[in-house]
Amino acid sequence: MSVFGPVTPPTPAELKAQITTAMLDMAGVLEPVYDAADGMKRDLEERGWSPTVAEQCAGMWLASTLSTMAGGGR
Template identity: 60%
Template sequence: MFGMGNPPTPEEIKQQLTLGMLDLTGMLEPIYDAADGMRRDLESRGWSPTMAEKAAGTWLCSALASIMGGGK
């Protein structure tokens, strides 16, 4: 990743962190899309927008916690 024995510069750390965050954003997009689809589906089934949002939000938080290791 970085040169052998050479500590990374602040700019190199910033670049790696930025790239990692962009990669993570792309990987999580299907999860966000699933939550949006769940909300829309629940509303189409007659759920109130508030309850559909709450259910989808709860599912999304649980899915993200599981992905990040918080669901062990």
């Protein structure tokens, strides 16, 4: 029981709205990270790296960055 009275769980529609809003917020937060990975890949290719290696490097950086963000920066 809450100080403000009983806590009722959200309805399925409310839960869907909360999840949708959270996912849209997360997509907006991650957009600069994805853009940075795309830019890294392009930069490596312009420097003469093969597209395959550039993709692997950018992908590894992206995965590491997303993992760091998911861990709260640790």
